Amino acid sequence: MIEATEQISQMAHLGAGIAIGFGAIGAGLGIGFATKGLMDAVSRQPEVAGKAFGFFLLGAALSEACALYAFVIAFQLLGK
Amino acid sequence: MSGIGHWTYTLSVSGRDLTFNLDTIFTMWFAMAVVIIFAIIATRKLSMFPNKLQALCENILKFFWGTLDTMMPCKNRQHVPLVASLFLFILIANLMGQLPLRIIHLKSGELASPTNDINLTGALAVIVLIYYVVAGLKAKGAKFFLHEISFTGIVMALVELLEMVTRPLSLAIRLFANVFAGEILVTIALGLAAYFLPLPIMLFEILVSFIQATVFMMLTIAYVSSASSEAH
Numbered sequence: 132m133i134e135a136t137e138q139i140s141q142m143a144h145l146g147a148g149i150a151i152g153f154g155a156i157g158a159g160l161g162i163g164f165a166t167k168g169l170m171d172a173v174s175r176q177p178e179v180a181g182k183a184f185g186f187f188l189l190g191a192a193l194s195e196a197c198a199l200y201a202f203v204i205a206f207q208l209l210g211k
Numbered sequence: 212m213s214g215i216g217h218w219t220y221t222l223s224v225s226g227r228d229l230t231f232n233l234d235t236i237f238t239m240w241f242a243m244a245v246v247i248i249f250a251i252i253a254t255r256k257l258s259m260f261p262n263k264l265q266a267l268c269e270n271i272l273k274f275f276w277g278t279l280d281t282m283m284p285c286k287n288r289q290h291v292p293l294v295a296s297l298f299l300f301i302l303i304a305n306l307m308g309q310l311p312l313r314i315i316h317l318k319s320g321e322l323a324s325p326t327n328d329i330n331l332t333g334a335l336a337v338i339v340l341i342y343y344v345v346a347g348l349k350a351k352g353a354k355f356f357l358h359e360i361s362f363t364g365i366v367m368a369l370v371e372l373l374e375m376v377t378r379p380l381s382l383a384i385r386l387f388a389n390v391f392a393g394e395i396l397v398t399i400a401l402g403l404a405a406y407f408l409p410l411p412i413m414l415f416e417i418l419v420s421f422i423q424a425t426v427f428m429m430l431t432i433a434y435v436s437s438a439s440s441e442a443h
Contacts, residue, residue, distance in 0.1 A: 189429060192389075192422045196381075199388030206395075 143211035150208065154201020161194025217328070238325040242304040246296070271295075278428070283436040290435055293342055297335065298428040301326065305390055305420030309413055324390050332387040336379035339431050344375070347438035355438065382430060389423050 169187040173180045217232040253268045261269060275295045279287040308324030325331050347355040356371075358364045393416040400408040 188422055189426060192419075192426050193385075196385040196388065199392050200384055202392050203384060203388050206391075 140211055143208045147205035147208040150201050151198075151205040154198045154204075158195050158198030161197065162191050165190045165194065232328055232330065234323070235325045235328040235331055238307065238323065239304070239331060242300060242307055242325060245303050246299050279432060282429070282432045284440065286439075290346075290432070293338075294428055294431060297339075297431060298424050301335070301386065301427055302420060302424040305423060306417065308390065308394060309416050309420065323394065326386055326390045327394055329383060329387045333379070333383040335386070335427075336382040339382060339434065340375060340379045343431075343434045343438040346435050350439040378430075378434060382427065386423055386427055389419055393419055 165187055169183055172183045218234040220231045220233050222229045222231065253264050256262075257265065272291075272295070275291055275298070276288070279290060279294065283290070304324055304326045308327065344355075357368050393412075397409050397412055397416065400412050
């Protein structure tokens, strides 16, 4: 019985690592695309840099949240 | 920033145990007191020729008016109380956790952000949900739930019913996870290299506090706007 709980705990820790890893892929891609869009906009029209940076921060925060959902799941798994 | 443990108080009502996170309640009231006392001091001596404090507050109010004007086409000034109080409360609450001082000693932990508890962010998200459903019902009546009696209309109504669950869920988890992850990150950095590594991360967390308060406000405005505008 003790072995089974230990195995579940090990698997939960493995799952936490996998969860945060895959979650970080999506958030990294999202922030990368957002930065690409910001660079495109600023190089085309340098005068909108201030306004575009505000929208960039907003979009980066929204896509970063996806990684944080994975973080919450991983943290729940670590407690198992 | 003291990890996971909350300072809890258990009350049994008719055979059931209700658990209160007292540290969250305490820090929440502290944040509310900061906002309320600031508002009382700022509005005490209003005049046509504003002093510095009044000018600051007028600029804060103009920020909310400007944001509402850009995101909501008409009749937007009535939503200022909800939007402004949400923004100011979340901002003060987030910044409170970044203070490196022990201002007030609690029984467990220090003066951390109340927003690192999912119960509080969930309550804020439910307030937003109720507000935008009421705003939609006021603007459109029963048409808010069911647009037209047809296949597409019914499918759209079901999708919007689903959105009523996912929108508050994502609002709550986004704010909670950002603040919580920030505090965990500072704790881990403290373990790696104390006193030097946490400093840039704490500065980054101050930026995150502003951004998360703005994101919560922007999403609230977007939800209320999409619920109460005619072209849906």
